[in-house]
Amino acid sequence: MEGTSEILEQAIEQLAKLPGTGRKSARRIALYLLKQDESSVMELGEALVNLKKEITRCTNCGVISDGDPCSICSSVKHQTGKVCVVEESQDVFLIEKTNEFHGRYHVLGGVISPLDNIGPDDVRIKQLMERINDEEENIEEVILALNPDSEGEATAYYINKLLKPFDDIKVTRIAYGIPMGTELEFIDEATLGRAFASRNTF
Template identity: 75%
Template sequence: MQITSEALERAIEELAKLPGTGRKSAQRIAIHLLKQTDEHVSKLADALIQLKKSVTRCSVCGTITDTDPCSICSNHKRMNGVVCVVEEFQDVYIIEKTNEFRGRYHVLGGTISPLENIGPDDIRIKELLDRIADEDESIEEVILALNPDAEGEATSYYINKLLKNYEIEITRIAYGIPMGTELEFIDEATLSRAFASRTSF
């Protein structure tokens, strides 16, 4: 195939690296951007640059934020004694949409996965234990809201075992959520019911 534009080909290659975007989708996006005004494309480029420059991780919970600590950790109206443990920062957004949970969060940044050489020291379990030991946080309940897959289950059991040494309640969201499904793909009503009917670990 004769390439008529090296710039277009490079844009397609970079866009194709995005999750869920194959070469055909990348080509459609690149051609769509070519048809837009310079101002429109510049705004998109600026937004992406600002995304990388401005967004950081909350030093308390580990979610993404523009300010540190994040708006949830610094909100005095949130329940201070209840922490919901999730895998990734996008899970915080999904749970927040339900308006069911009014506590705080702890983002692990992944799960234990021996096949991918990810152990307990590679995710934010130590930081969770530090928060529980911190008397200022006064944590009374930890809710495990990890994805119901093999890695999520293994991580939940590992954390549960560690937390048995502390005088706190350990719960998990109820399994109205099908096994093998990630929180990202659960509808809000199902997730809301799962939180309302959570049980002891």
């Protein structure tokens, strides 16, 4: 486009590839960065390069980490015989913020989705079973904390089926229900149904 900077347009094009960022937002970010001093922009660039180059995944649980094993797998506090199975690393970060769970994690790196040609071998289910069979892990409970959509349900069902022969391992799932402060009239049928199915003694 005549009268515009080709370098600016290249930056906008790259920023627009970020999730939830259209060209308008990308242009605003690029112009904001242009106004910042060079050291701030260089620090951002260095942080992004390090994000790709330096960060790793824990070979044990699969969570994004600075080291291997990760701080959770290395922590004495988290050695409780419980393993929480989640879809992605961001789920681990959310659960850790609650300070309610003190076990270990297993990140699948996705869920079974036949429509997307993603089968059990494409996610870290095999690695989970290796951990189950590892006596040093001493796993007593597997908690399924997958998203309550069709793919999450299919994956949870598949894992539960694999764990059926292990009589000494309890398989549980996190409860799904009504968020605090929400009125019933605004709850969808599926969520309300889950709330009834997961009800507890008062």
